Amino acid sequence: AQSVAQPEDQVNVAEGNPLTVKCTYSVSGNPYLFWYVQYPNRGLQFLLKYITGDNLVKGSYGFEAEFNKSQTSFHLKKPSALVSDSALYFCAHLAYNNNDMRFGAGTRLTVKP
Amino acid sequence: KAGVTQTPRYLIKTRGQQVTLSCSPISGHRSVSWYQQTPGQGLQFLFEYFSETQRNKGNFPGRFSGRQFSNSRSEMNVSTLELGDSALYLCASTRGSGTGELFFGEGSRLTVL
Numbered sequence: 001a002q003s004v005a006q007p008e009d010q011v012n013v014a015e016g017n018p019l020t021v022k023c024t025y026s027v028s029g030n031p032y033l034f035w036y037v038q039y040p041n042r043g044l045q046f047l048l049k050y051i052t053g054d055n056l057v058k059g060s061y062g063f064e065a066e067f068n069k070s071q072t073s074f075h076l077k078k079p080s081a082l083v084s085d086s087a088l089y090f091c092a093h094l095a096y097n098n099n100d101m102r103f104g105a106g107t108r109l110t111v112k113p
Numbered sequence: 114k115a116g117v118t119q120t121p122r123y124l125i126k127t128r129g130q131q132v133t134l135s136c137s138p139i140s141g142h143r144s145v146s147w148y149q150q151t152p153g154q155g156l157q158f159l160f161e162y163f164s165e166t167q168r169n170k171g172n173f174p175g176r177f178s179g180r181q182f183s184n185s186r187s188e189m190n191v192s193t194l195e196l197g198d199s200a201l202y203l204c205a206s207t208r209g210s211g212t213g214e215l216f217f218g219e220g221s222r223l224t225v226l
Binding site for chain 1: 146155158169214217218222
């Protein structure tokens with residue numbers, strides 16, 4: 001079955017340090033991959049997407065992600081974490097032309113001052 | 114531009130009752146998707162509607178149903194509520210092209226007693 005996986009339930013980083021939230025995919029063909037963020041009691045917000053082209057994708061709030069075909073990964077990164085980045089992060093893939101977005105289990109990021 | 118609006122935001126029902134949730138998509142968006150979010154199961158896809166037609170359906174029992182109106186507004190209904198239906202129900206809209214990001218509402222939190 002086509003899916004994305006987030007191997008870490010929780011990631012803790014200190015403010016100012018770089019952060020990485022991991023995602024691997026198992027999708028045939030060319031994957032359409034996304035990252036979303038969810039703040040407490042809110043809906044999800046789009047951060048960035050990879051459809052095709054440059055493997056390094058830049059998104060909102062200083063986040064970026066690198067598509068790595070050989071490792072089937074799409075890790076989310078930020079050079080310097082902020083306390084306000086603390087939230088639940090979801091990796092997702094989209095079945096093309098289906099608008100069927102499937103999400104990973106989510107990773108809770110905590111940035112400590 | 115108004116975002117995705119979901120009503121009601123919070124509701125409490127008892128087992129056996131039924132509930133209807135409403136979603137108004139962003140103007141111009143023709144695709145509406147519904148997701149159930151629970152701590153144990155994460156984000157699970159319910160169904161997606163495009164131009165009043167159900168285009169995709171997740172793995173949920175027939176108690177879960179939905180519809181979309183000609184103005185793209187959507188409703189979902191859950192009949193014969195069970196305790197396990199307690200969840201945050203999220204609606205998302207998109208233009209429908211299949212490569213764009215989803216825009217989520219803030220959700221309807223259903224508690225079943």
